[in-house]
Amino acid sequence: MKLIRFGAPGRECPAVQLDDGTRLDVSEHIPDYTPEFFANGGLARLRELIAAGRRLRPVPDGVRLGPPVARPGKFVAVGLNYTSHCEEVGLPIPKEPEMFTKYTTCICGPDDPILIPRGSDRLDHELELAFVVGAKARYLASPEEALRHIAGFMICNDVSERSFQFDHGSQHVKGKSCDSFGPIGPWLATTDEIADHRNLNMSLKVNGKVRQSGNTSDMIFDCPTILHNLSQFFTFEAGDIVTTGTPPGVGLGMKPPTFLKEGDVVELTFDKLGTQTQRVTALPRDY
Secondary structure, X not given: OEEEEEOOOOOOEEEEEOOOOOEEEOOOOOOOOOHHHHHOOHHHHHHHHXXXXXXXXXXXXXXXXXXXXXOOOOEEEEEOOEHHHHHHHOOOOOOOOEEEEXXXXXXXXXXXXXXXXXXXXXXXXXXXXXXXXXXXXXXOOOHHHHHOOEEEEEEEEOOEEHHHHHXXXXXXXXXXOOOOOEEEOOOEEEHHHOOOOOOOEEEEEEOOEEEEEEEHHHEOOOHHHHHHHHOOOOOEOOOOEEEOOOOOOOHHHXXXXXXXXXXXXXXXXXXXXXXXXXXXXXXXXXX
């Protein structure tokens, strides 16, 4: 299944997207795709609803898509997870997943604007595969067990402000958590939709020109390995999001470094996971 949410920010309704592109509103039967939905068998109920052929209202054409997951408890990010990206930035390949956090207030819809925060001068993009945790996970015994705790996959743009990230202390969170720095979606594809998440092509364009291009086969740690490893240190809950690192081509790694500016259009595409499009936009004066 492909889970989507539509409507104005903060008032999104849950829906599904069928293989033919039809979008059906399920809000009369499913309140929302919250942590409680994932923890309490929501995916199974949603499958039963679709299989039963219930008459569901179509989602209006042209409506805004929001983030496909509502109110996650945690937004965990992994860095330096592509061999070629490590080479690009001149850093050694890590022996374990390198992690930081993004505060959940940065989450937005897949086509919402990227807002330039106050004081920004090095705004950057990071094309990433993200996954959603489907059940509480702690001290998982193996990556195989961890895979059974993954609900599905989606695109994430790990938007980053490099001066905030590197020049204001040692924690990445300042450069990773500004409002609009977590576009996710357009949909969450459940694991049965993805034959092999370790072999997905992806690309990112800025103003129509390819900046990032890669395949998840270049990941150092795949998704279940990440979840297995991190579950040894803290508990994941249903609905938590993990974004898993970026391939080469970020603005920081270009020669010379090249960062996003107002008016730029960023387009992210992933096999099986759709496309995001964001315009880089100045903060409103009253923001």
